[in-house]
Structures are given as C-alpha cells and as structure tokens.
Amino acid sequence: MIDDQQNINTQVRQAYGASNLHMLNAMTAAYSQMLRLIESGFVVLNIRIGARNPVLVVQNNAAVTRLKGASAVRRTGPVGIERVMIARCGQCQIEWIERGN
Numbered sequence: 001m002i003d004d005q006q007n008i009n010t011q012v013r014q015a016y017g018a019s020n021l022h023m024l025n026a027m028t029a030a031y032s033q034m035l036r037l038i039e040s041g042f043v044v045l046n047i048r049i050g051a052r053n054p055v056l057v058v059q060n061n062a063a064v065t066r067l068k069g070a071s072a073v074r075r076t077g078p079v080g081i082e083r084v085m086i087a088r089c090g091q092c093q094i095e096w097i098e099r100g101n
Contacts, residue, residue, distance in 0.1 A: 023049065029091040030054035037094070040066075053093050060096045067094055 026049045033056060034044050043059035058064065067087035072095075074083050083098045 026050075026054045026091075030056060033090055033092040033094075036089075053091055055093045055095055057095045060098055064096050069094070069096070 030047050030049055033054070034047065037044055037056065037058060041061070041063040043061065044056055045059055046057040048055040048057075064085070067085075067089070069085035069087035071083045072086045074081065076082075080099060085096050085098055087094045
C-alpha cells in the first residue's frame with residue numbers, strides 16, 4: 001500500500017502539481033480505513049474529507065466497543081440523550097452515536 005501511495009503521489013505531482021495531493025492522500029487513507037473497518041464487522045455510514053483527517057461515521061453496533069472511543073459531544077434531542085463518540089484509527093477519525101443515559 002505504501003508503494004502505491006508513493007506512486008500516486010508522484011503521478012499527481014507530475015500531472016497536477018502538489019495542490020491536490022493532500023486531498024488524494026486523505027481519500028486514500030479513508031478508503032484503506034473503510035476496508036479495514038468493513039472487514040472487522042463495522043457498517044460505514046458516511047465519510048467526510050476536508051481540511052483535516054478524514055472522518056468515517058460508523059453504525060453503533062457491537063464492533064464499536066473495540067474502538068475505545070471518547071465522548072466528544074453530548075446533546076439532548078427529541079429521542080433523548082445522544083453522545084457523539086470518537087476514536088482515532090490510523091490517519092482517520094471514527095465517529096458513532098450512542099443513545100441513552
């Protein structure tokens with residue numbers, strides 16, 4: 001995978017310059033992490049790629065207990081209390097929502 005990444009980086013620099021390289025790297029990291037999550041029993045619901053690390057939103061199921069996440073946001077809505085949980089995996093941030101107390 002590293003050799004592939006280096007080849008892609010070289011091709012992008014040569015063809016388009018370095019201005020888009022960070023986005024290509026983020027997409028590559030997100031894709032690689034998504035495959036690892038799926039293989040481990042996660043359901044990926046959404047991917048956000050922007051100016052910082054890619055964020056993969058996963059479904060809250062039994063697999064998320066292995067991530068050892070931390071609560072980032074706690075909010076009360078029409079369905080009760082929700083906590084947005086986050087964990088770091090490689091170059092990506094993984095998020096999921098826990099509902100209840």
